[in-house]
Amino acid sequence: MSISAGIAIVVALAVAVGGWLVRPRTIELESARTGDNKLQTYIDQHYQGAGHRLEVVVIGDNSLTFAGRGANEHSEFEIGSLSKCFTGLLLANSIHHGEVKLDDQVGTFLPLNGAEVSTATLEDLATHYSGLPRTSTKPLDVARGLLTTLDAGNPYPYTVDDLISQAKADAGGRGQPAYSNVGAALLGQALARKAGMSYPDFLRERLLKPLDLDETHVPTTVDDAAPPGYSSGGRKEDPWIQDGYAPAGGIVSSAGDLSLLAQSLLRGNGVEALAPLRDFEEGDRIGYFWLTSPLAGTDRKMVWHNGGTGGYRSFVGLDLEKKRAVVVLSDVAADVDEFATKLLADQS
Numbered sequence: 001m002s003i004s005a006g007i008a009i010v011v012a013l014a015v016a017v018g019g020w021l022v023r024p025r026t027i028e029l030e031s032a033r034t035g036d037n038k039l040q041t042y043i044d045q046h047y048q049g050a051g052h053r054l055e056v057v058v059i060g061d062n063s064l065t066f067a068g069r070g071a072n073e074h075s076e077f078e079i080g081s082l083s084k085c086f087t088g089l090l091l092a093n094s095i096h097h098g099e100v101k102l103d104d105q106v107g108t109f110l111p112l113n114g115a116e117v118s119t120a121t122l123e124d125l126a127t128h129y130s131g132l133p134r135t136s137t138k139p140l141d142v143a144r145g146l147l148t149t150l151d152a153g154n155p156y157p158y159t160v161d162d163l164i165s166q167a168k169a170d171a172g173g174r175g176q177p178a179y180s181n182v183g184a185a186l187l188g189q190a191l192a193r194k195a196g197m198s199y200p201d202f203l204r205e206r207l208l209k210p211l212d213l214d215e216t217h218v219p220t221t222v223d224d225a226a227p228p229g230y231s232s233g234g235r236k237e238d239p240w241i242q243d244g245y246a247p248a249g250g251i252v253s254s255a256g257d258l259s260l261l262a263q264s265l266l267r268g269n270g271v272e273a274l275a276p277l278r279d280f281e282e283g284d285r286i287g288y289f290w291l292t293s294p295l296a297g298t299d300r301k302m303v304w305h306n307g308g309t310g311g312y313r314s315f316v317g318l319d320l321e322k323k324r325a326v327v328v329l330s331d332v333a334a335d336v337d338e339f340a341t342k343l344l345a346d347q348s
Helices: 003-021 037-046 080-096 122-126 139-151 160-169 181-195 199-208 255-266 337-345
Strands: 033-035 054-060 063-069 291-294 301-308 313-319 324-330
Touching: 033 037, 037 054, 037 063, 037 337, 054 255, 063 255, 080 122, 080 181, 080 199, 080 301, 080 313, 122 181, 160 181, 181 199, 255 313, 255 324, 301 337, 313 337, 324 337
Parallel strands: none
Antiparallel strands: 033 063, 054 063, 054 324, 291 301, 301 313, 313 324
């Protein structure tokens, strides 16, 4: 038996045993209410998901309407893969500054040493066409990821050097869309390296400071992480503190900051990152990570992305035609997409 096969068997047994040991419990929305009463009524009528702390925002070109349960517009939430949208905006910024071009190869900026992935373009990475997998396929990394489902841990504790090593080992299938955290992280680190900064500093200098997003950051320790979130079964989850993978899922933000970002996009700032470039999965189109889909129940389109970590879910959706947007943040790892999409569709 190979080492990798042995690891897989051990992990499978651990996960099976862990499934018996972890006892879910019911989680209900906090009773404390903040913000707009009308939006609170909408939550009462339409939110069917698991809940604990929840924050909901409706955004117009010149208006912001908040409603929270156990949270407000300043509360911190892990935003998971919504971080990719920040990285997409940083790509647009780097192109604007003349630092990179979409057809630049990622091996120009990172020491990939001729690995297959080195010839992937920045556009390939931003549109999930790089051929990289969702997560590392190295046996020990796979084992670590599975074991974190048992101990509520962080599955992405990797450095930038670890990320580069993983990307060098994984490639294939380029030319077809395949969602990749590895590719998204690689793009963000390449842009930061080109600018001569760490990704957290690059994010802060190029995007957060200009937009006054003072409640958004990349945590590096437990002390500056968001409060613990919960699995859908009610288990408290460790924060996902990320270094190498920060551009793909390591950002902490607030509803207030995400609303300011959405409002800036509604006003036309950075919209080149939203414009669809390629076909994606399930009939969607994709720009710089931002997805474009039909907005259910309407004849309009929605530009959007969601995110998830062990204990959080997030969603930002924009209706560019109506100049409306929504933000939904939850500290429970249970879907908020359906509610958020309906909320956006119901805005006139």
